[in-house]
Amino acid sequence: MHTRISGIGMTSQRTRDRLVQRLRAKGIVNEALLEVMGRMPRHLFVDEALASRAYEDTALPIGFGQTISQPYIVARMTEELLRGEPRRVLEVGTGSGYQAAVLSQLVEKVFTVERIDALARRVRQRFRQMGFRNIQLKHSDGSWGWPSKAPFDAILVTAAPPEIPTGLLEQLADGGRMVIPVGGRNGQTLAVITRRGAVCEREDLEAVSFVPLLGGAG
Structure with a gap:
C-alpha cells in the first residue's frame, strides 16, 4: 500500500522525528500513522518560502484563503478515522493535498474533492509528481461529496459547516465513520459520526478551528 515518496530526503530525519515526538506527546498512539507522518515530506505541500516551517506543529497558509492543517489535527482526525479500519475514504476539501x-x-483508496479549481489543478500535478496512485481527485462542491463513488467506509471533512451536511451522511456506509469539524464563529467542535443503519451517533472530541465549508465551485 505504501507509495515510494519522492523528495523525502530534502529534510533531515531528525526534523521529522521531532514532529513525531510532539505528536506522541499529544496523545497520538497509532504507530502506522506516526510512521507515515514521520516520512511524509510536508515541505513539498507548502510554498518554498514556508518550507523551513513545514515540520512545526502549526497550520500554514497555502493561498486562496486556505491553510494546510496543523500536523496534530491531521493525526487526530486520521487516527479517529482509522478506528473503523476503512478501505475507501472520501475527503472533503483537498487543500494542499497533505x-x-x-x-x-493507510487505506486502499482515497477520493478527494476540492472546490477551488486552481488548488485542485496544483494538487493533481503534485500527486502525479510524487507518485500517488490510489488518490482520485475531483473539482467540485465538497458539500455534495462524490455520490457516484459512494458508499464510503469513512469520510473526513477538512472545513467546518455550521451543521453536518445530510448529503454526506447519506454517502456513509453502514458502520462507517465521519470525522468533521462543526460550528461557526462562536466555536467549532471536532465530531465523529458513526452510522448504524438509519441512525447516526455523534461523539464530540475537542475544540478546533477550521476554515468554513463553503458551497459552490470556482
Whole structure:
C-alpha cells in the first residue's frame, strides 16, 4: 500500500522525528500513522518560502484563503478515522493535498474533492509528481461529496459547516465513520459520526478551528 515518496530526503530525519515526538506527546498512539507522518515530506505541500516551517506543529497558509492543517489535527482526525479500519475514504476539501497523501498510505483508496479549481489543478500535478496512485481527485462542491463513488467506509471533512451536511451522511456506509469539524464563529467542535443503519451517533472530541465549508465551485 505504501507509495515510494519522492523528495523525502530534502529534510533531515531528525526534523521529522521531532514532529513525531510532539505528536506522541499529544496523545497520538497509532504507530502506522506516526510512521507515515514521520516520512511524509510536508515541505513539498507548502510554498518554498514556508518550507523551513513545514515540520512545526502549526497550520500554514497555502493561498486562496486556505491553510494546510496543523500536523496534530491531521493525526487526530486520521487516527479517529482509522478506528473503523476503512478501505475507501472520501475527503472533503483537498487543500494542499497533505491529508489525502497521509491517508493514501493507510487505506486502499482515497477520493478527494476540492472546490477551488486552481488548488485542485496544483494538487493533481503534485500527486502525479510524487507518485500517488490510489488518490482520485475531483473539482467540485465538497458539500455534495462524490455520490457516484459512494458508499464510503469513512469520510473526513477538512472545513467546518455550521451543521453536518445530510448529503454526506447519506454517502456513509453502514458502520462507517465521519470525522468533521462543526460550528461557526462562536466555536467549532471536532465530531465523529458513526452510522448504524438509519441512525447516526455523534461523539464530540475537542475544540478546533477550521476554515468554513463553503458551497459552490470556482
